[in-house]
């Protein structure tokens with residue numbers, strides 16, 4: 457979503473709510489395949505002129521190709537391999553200048569990557585190997601991009617909060633007081649609602665649908681709804697808040 461000057465907290469939250477659907481659909485797609493460990497094993501395959509796993513190969517090559525088509529010109533997008541990106545070949549689009557320019561330098565993809573592969577993935581994919589490594593890595597990329605976009609959206613959330621209460625935020629920013637900033641931007645009640653909503657969405661979007669009488673069948677979900685709630689509570693929202701604090705600390709530069 458492109459946000460113009462009349463940015464409001466409700467609009468920003470609408471985008472976060474819509475992005476929940478994207479994240480849940482991406483997890484459902486990834487859960488079609490088991491873990492497929494060779495996709496992450498550096499010694500499984502060798503690509504000419506490239507050192508790394510099949511997953512790294514797919515992510516880097518896809519990012520490079522998408523960069524030429526202008527993906528990273530959008531301030532809502534953050535690459536996982538920013539050092540390796542070619543220039544865009546498409547005519548520049550005039551994205552509204554909403555963020556403080558210092559926001560560009562904030563990129564939390566390293567911790568998102570580590571969380572996704574080391575903590576999240578084992579919670580929602582089955583063990584095993586079905587050989588579909590390229591398709592698996594492509595699904596991983598979709599999950600990573602959806603998570604990254606959502607978490608870095610914290611920059612827009614922080615900007616709107618700053619504009620709504622500049623004096624309160626300025627005091628904490630000038631004092632470089634991270635705890636005070638964290639308190640100012642945290643809404644416990646909203647976080648509880650988000651966790652409940654994503655759990656419910658995972659039930660609705662990930663249920664098995666059949667034409668028979670489902671009444672007495674035990675409900676089965678493609679991704680465990682409690683994992684989605686935990687993903688938000690333990691990682692997505694804390695990381696989004698970290699992005700907000702870091703953005704605010706640079707907001708007066």
Ligand SMILES: O=C(O)C(=O)C[C@]1(C(=O)O)C=C[C@@H](O)C=C1
Nearest residue numbers: 613641642643644646647693696
């Ligand atoms: O909605 C907000 O105010 C946000 O800052 C976003 C968000 C979230 O990541 O969902 C993060 C911090 C708040 O405590 C509540 C929710």
